[in-house]
Amino acid sequence: MKDVDFVISGGIVVTMDEKDSILPSGAVAIDGPDIAAVGNAESIALEFKGRRVIDARGSLVMPGLVNGHTHAAMTCFRGIADDMDLMDWLSNYIFPAETRNVDPELAYWGSLLACAEMILSGTTTFCDMYIFEDETAQAARQAGMRCLLGEVLFDFPSPNFKTPGEGLRYTEMLIKKWADDPLVNIVVEPHALYTCSPSLLKDAKALADAYGVPVATHFLENMTEPGLLKEKLGQRATDFLRDIGYLNERFFVFHGVYMDDEDIRIFADHGCKVVHNPESNMKLASGVAPVSRMIEAGIVVGLGTDGCASNNNLDMFQEMDTAAKLEKSVRLDPTIMPARTVLRMATCDGAKVLGLENIVGSIRPGMKADLVMINLDKPHLTPMYSEYSPLVYAANGADVDTVFINGRLVMENRMLLTIDVREAMERVRRIAERVKRSMKL
């Protein structure tokens, strides 16, 4: 009989392991940050004694969701402008609002509020790109959330740096500062090929290689982007990235809406990965990413919400539902993007995109204990004929009751245990007042 910190016992355990194992009355033993064992409730009870036993009967236990693309602090700009032409939205609302308002205070409280929202809707890992990412890292640390994050890099000045060189040095500081952190991981993030000079892109790659961290960027998000880039670079964007050495398994992109068959083939050949952002792509009318073709070609695809100005929430359950339905709808094929595929995008495959596949994304012994419990005792989850379908097509984030990250209980019965959510909301409301004044809204 081995003593462990927690035994979660009696729930339906959806492991998302290689065999798609689902345990109808399962249990998970958690010791320190690790999953010590997974099995049926009776056999786990014979082997493990939890210092705390959590009764999961009537619940479903699954891996915490991986939100592959966020701009967490943009919760402060949630709904500041909607239903607008992209250039109007960016030039007249988002960019000026950012220039006038983004500072370490906004970055910290906006990110902490995002962490609250993400935990409340079952996300345990997020991949972030924004400004003052050290503040986002601190917010994630306060929340007890796992993350992969990077300072956004581009040619023009940001509220955090005057030159691209400063941005790179700030990124290097992040890499060093958070090197040994159990939760915070760093990625080098040039914003996009149209906002970064070739030399910045090369420097970013060199920095990533020097420290062995991944690189990620926005890629072919809009209809005009392939043409603009071809003109700017004198070659196709994907060929350019290949020529400057970007394309390997430690490179991933956000959106990829206008990746054509050739781009997809090259990405698949090089092991590059993609984060799909259906709701943001829909809201901004960017187009529909060829996500089923990517998966068919062998690209590992994750799922992300994008920032709150273009979604406008961080609910990965809604994102899964939309990811499945959008692809069926535009390809006129109800069999593609089945629930299991979409759930993998939001768990094990999402973890693989971020290079965290040996740490999170499935419930297996030796993995970190990032997992969520769903209360199934709800009208909209009744009856249940199978497990994946209700999670993708019927559930929403508010069905998540309890969340563990790195073996730590961060939410129990919808009470956040690491974040003073009243304070976070109050701080962001005050920041929003400042934003409104700055924009004369």
Added chain:
Amino acid sequence: MKDVDFVISGGIVVTMDEKDSILPSGAVAIDGPDIAAVGNAESIALEFKGRRVIDARGSLVMPGLVNGHTHAAMTCFRGIADDMDLMDWLSNYIFPAETRNVDPELAYWGSLLACAEMILSGTTTFCDMYIFEDETAQAARQAGMRCLLGEVLFDFPSPNFKTPGEGLRYTEMLIKKWADDPLVNIVVEPHALYTCSPSLLKDAKALADAYGVPVATHFLENMTEPGLLKEKLGQRATDFLRDIGYLNERFFVFHGVYMDDEDIRIFADHGCKVVHNPESNMKLASGVAPVSRMIEAGIVVGLGTDGCASNNNLDMFQEMDTAAKLEKSVRLDPTIMPARTVLRMATCDGAKVLGLENIVGSIRPGMKADLVMINLDKPHLTPMYSEYSPLVYAANGADVDTVFINGRLVMENRMLLTIDVREAMERVRRIAERVKRSMKL
């Protein structure tokens, strides 16, 4: 000082009236089933004394949502089969599951569970088509929900009738039985043009006219339907409906995915209405309805979830979000289907489709008191720069706290007051066991 039953005081009141009035600190006085007055909190307090005063500070008060297309009892088949070819899904799962299992017990408990789910997510009125609709009416009555419902009519036998004639007589019974009911309204509902003979369609219309009730049907839902109907009817489906006298302001259709510009023009000319079902159309890969063209042409368009086998929930907040984003996405225009338009589809315009526009759909004196309160004190609804955007793009059904229907409190602080939800879930779980056995699942 007038005594009234309730004063809801201090919330943001989103009225959805003709002027789009929004009261930042408003109040609603409710007397019996009626909205007695709407105004700012201070002036209402001077004029009305509530036998009960509900503090709505920190909440948003809005009209209850109108779900324009449901098959309520199909909650019993939620997720029974997904991600399949339409004909495989229908022929091998839905139809046999229905034939073997639909009876008054399934119809009642499935509908009652649907009512629970709908109230919990802010819907106060639904338009239903299914089998044994008298049971659905009784469930709605038990739940205290408003509805417009009709027995599904087609040429072949149903679990409830052997011949179309019996189906029509059952419908007539419904019309007479519920004639004076304050909540239950009846509509004559031939299933679709491809499942009903011209003579059944004509008889259905004659019955509706005899009693002055509306007619509704599934229409041009699938890609093959226009061609099949042209072959069957010898003319375009819309022309056929016009020739047999269907087209007036008391006729509305579900889906309308393959309505072309000519169909849209004829519908607009005749005042016919449409219920848009984006999530179901997406999940079944039916195609994308030309909903912005319909609205532009002057057709009043409502919004509906369809049944739980093809969605798989009844959450109108998610449906609004999807309706806005899908249309932007496929038309490549972020400015179409703005939040206000979509919210109208789910409230005042939805009520108009059902012919209930003088009863529900907006908060105005003299309307029935069907309204919901949203708790705004949530991370994903923070901050708030405007009112329509968070409702459409950030909220979900679980944000609804309190619901009034016909002046009666049916949910308070997420406690259902009219439905024993444990019993409803337990009954439906037992029915699902029977369904599984019948299908050898």
